[in-house]
Amino acid sequence: MIELQNISFAVDSDSQEKEILRDVSLSIGDGKLVVITGPNGGGKSTLARMIAGVEKPSSGRILFNGEDITNLSITERAKKGIGFAFQQPVRFKGIQVLDLLRIAAGKPLSVGDACNYLAQVGLCARDYIGREVNASLSGGELKRIEIATVLAKASSLSVFDEPEAGIDLWSFQNLIEVFEGMRRNIQGSSILIISHQERILSIADEIVVLKDGRVTASGPREEILPTLIGTQAAVRECRKNVVKKDEVGVC
Amino acid sequence: MLKLDEIQKRLLMEVADLHKVPEGAYNIRSNSQSAGRQSTANIEITPKTDVSGLDIRIKPGTKNESVHIPVVMTQSGLTELVYNDFYIGEGADVTIVAGCGIDNCGPKDSEHDGIHRFYVGKGAKVRYVEKHYGSGSGTGKRILNPGTEVYQEEDSSVEMEMVQIKGVDDTERTTTAELAAGAKLVVRERLMTHGSQRAISTYVVSLNGEGASADVVSRSVARDDSYQKFDAKLVGNAACSGHTECDSIIMDRGRILAVPGLEANDVDAALVHEAAIGKIAGDQIIKLMTLGLTEQEAEEQIINGFLK
Ligand SMILES: Nc1ncnc2c1ncn2[C@@H]1O[C@H](COP(=O)(O)OP(=O)(O)OP(=O)(O)O)[C@@H](O)[C@H]1O
Numbered sequence: 001m002i003e004l005q006n007i008s009f010a011v012d013s014d015s016q017e018k019e020i021l022r023d024v025s026l027s028i029g030d031g032k033l034v035v036i037t038g039p040n041g042g043g044k045s046t047l048a049r050m051i052a053g054v055e056k057p058s059s060g061r062i063l064f065n066g067e068d069i070t071n072l073s074i075t076e077r078a079k080k081g082i083g084f085a086f087q088q089p090v091r092f093k094g095i096q097v098l099d100l101l102r103i104a105a106g107k108p109l110s111v112g113d114a115c116n117y118l119a120q121v122g123l124c125a126r127d128y129i130g131r132e133v134n135a136s137l138s139g140g141e142l143k144r145i146e147i148a149t150v151l152a153k154a155s156s157l158s159v160f161d162e163p164e165a166g167i168d169l170w171s172f173q174n175l176i177e178v179f180e181g182m183r184r185n186i187q188g189s190s191i192l193i194i195s196h197q198e199r200i201l202s203i204a205d206e207i208v209v210l211k212d213g214r215v216t217a218s219g220p221r222e223e224i225l226p227t228l229i230g231t232q233a234a235v236r237e238c239r240k241n242v243v244k245k246d247e248v249g250v251c
Numbered sequence: 252m253l254k255l256d257e258i259q260k261r262l263l264m265e266v267a268d269l270h271k272v273p274e275g276a277y278n279i280r281s282n283s284q285s286a287g288r289q290s291t292a293n294i295e296i297t298p299k300t301d302v303s304g305l306d307i308r309i310k311p312g313t314k315n316e317s318v319h320i321p322v323v324m325t326q327s328g329l330t331e332l333v334y335n336d337f338y339i340g341e342g343a344d345v346t347i348v349a350g351c352g353i354d355n356c357g358p359k360d361s362e363h364d365g366i367h368r369f370y371v372g373k374g375a376k377v378r379y380v381e382k383h384y385g386s387g388s389g390t391g392k393r394i395l396n397p398g399t400e401v402y403q404e405e406d407s408s409v410e411m412e413m414v415q416i417k418g419v420d421d422t423e424r425t426t427t428a429e430l431a432a433g434a435k436l437v438v439r440e441r442l443m444t445h446g447s448q449r450a451i452s453t454y455v456v457s458l459n460g461e462g463a464s465a466d467v468v469s470r471s472v473a474r475d476d477s478y479q480k481f482d483a484k485l486v487g488n489a490a491c492s493g494h495t496e497c498d499s500i501i502m503d504r505g506r507i508l509a510v511p512g513l514e515a516n517d518v519d520a521a522l523v524h525e526a527a528i529g530k531i532a533g534d535q536i537i538k539l540m541t542l543g544l545t546e547q548e549a550e551e552q553i554i555n556g557f558l559k
């Protein structure tokens with residue numbers, strides 16, 4: 001399905017080169033659900049943007065179904081079957097939820113079908129179909145609509161950047177059913193999810209850990225998940241350091 | 252309908268959504284002549300005798316009736332100045348649809364200057380829709396200069412929708428309003444300019460009575476080399492509230508000047524102005540591209556939505 005070969009990405013930050021991704025290689029097979037996890041700032045969203053074509057790598061190649069798509073535009077990749085749900089969905093003045101779903105579907109979409117996508121993400125369709133995708137929507141509502149657009153697009157590879165962010169706990173199971181439904185309904189479709197949530201990690205076929213722009217672990221869920229759950233949270237490690245400094249009177 | 256050719260019919264569709272003779276009272280003006288006029292029991296339309304134009308009198312208490320007074324011009328080089336006065340009786344509730352379409356396929360400029368005066372009685376409600384449209388491949392310009400004066404008595408309400416999306420080369424719109432106690436004015440302006448078009452919109456709204464309120468919002472897009480100026484002034488002379496807003500997208504080499512003007516002459520006047528001008532947000536285009544649109548298609552969708 002998709003293969004990232006030795007992807008590196010650097011940006012200019014305060015006239016210094018900052019490496020965000022360092023020699024990242026990974027591949028996602030047909031029909032697979034892969035979850036990328038790792039600390040904040042590790043480069044996960046950057047990697048997702050790289051796959052969608054929003055950013056171009058400084059070096060390395062991206063193959064999609066065997067074809068080199070490294071230099072293709074966002075539009076061309078979307079047309080070839082890559083879908084992308086943003087970590088922070090975009091708002092549009094005047095564009096209605098129905099308009100956005102129709103654009104996503106790329107073909108005439110009946111109101112009934114559109115409602116169906118909204119129902120899948122747990123929104124009462126009647127109340128939302130005519131709403132503008134503007135600042136009046138709550139964060140969670142916007143996030144669900146974002147997921148619905150990717151559902152409507154029905155891509156062979158769908159990338160979700162922290163789909164659980166802002167979704168209430170009660171709806172979590174619903175979200176998991178969305179991914180499972182996608183796998184059933186789109187033949188051979190692969191899903192890439194960026195997530196910090198154990199419940200999402202636990203439905204993965206494979207897990208990739210990205211830290212400081214590097215893949216530090218990857219493999220089947222059964223192998224990787226246990227190693228993650230046992231580790232100390234980053235915050236706690238930091239705190240420990242501060243305490244140590246306190247003790248020696250540095251602070 | 253009446254004696255109109257295909258171009259005139261198309262213009263009527265564009266500016267007044269008219270496919271056939273409208274219901275209720277109407278006057279259709281075509282190339283400076285009346286192509287059809289009808290009064291009703293409650294709404295009387297009479298031509299003025301001293302100048303070009305109409306007097307439209309709406310009886311007090313008239314409910315749910317409409318008046319259509321569209322103007323179409325298809326003769327290149329025609330210039331006209333028209334005065335239409337509306338007298339809206341106490342407690343009436345009516346919809347007025349105006350609008351002007353110019354098709355200029357000749358070398359000379361065509362110009363319609365329409366002065367509309369509204370005398371709105373106590374407690375009356377008016378919804379006013381005015382669309383401008385231009386077409387034709389001639390080198391002559393299509394020029395529209397609407398002047399609107401609104402005099403609102405106590406507790407009356409006026410809602411105005413002004414739309415100019417296509418084909419008008421030059422516009423200077425001046426709107427003045429005077430509101431008595433409890434009167435309410437809402438204006439929604441939608442504007443798009445192309446090529447080297449120019450559109451100037453000036454508002455002076457005086458809130459003279461306690462509890463008067465005004466909300467003037469302009470959404471606009473300036474493309475190519477076009478220029479727009481939005482100059483909105485609110486004058487608060489009593490305990491009142493007023494809000495003006497200019498929300499604009501610029502593209503290509505388009506230019507927009509927003510001039511806020513707030514004058515509070517009463518300590519209880521609450522007046523607000525907001526203005527935002529900028530190009531289309533990059534992440535909006537990116538999002539639509541990830542759904543399969545090209546950059547250009549994405550821009551079109553964003554603008555269509557914005558001006559809807
Ligand atoms: N254009 C840029 N210029 C400078 N720094 C950038 C740029 N884009 C990303 N970064 C930096 O790259 C790092 C990786 O960012 P990225 O958004 O990919 O992290 P992430 O793993 O998705 O984090 P999170 O879990 O918080 O969403 C961060 O330190 C970020 O500040």
Ligand SMILES: [Mg+2]
Pocket residue numbers: 044045046087161
């Ligand atoms: Mg991220």
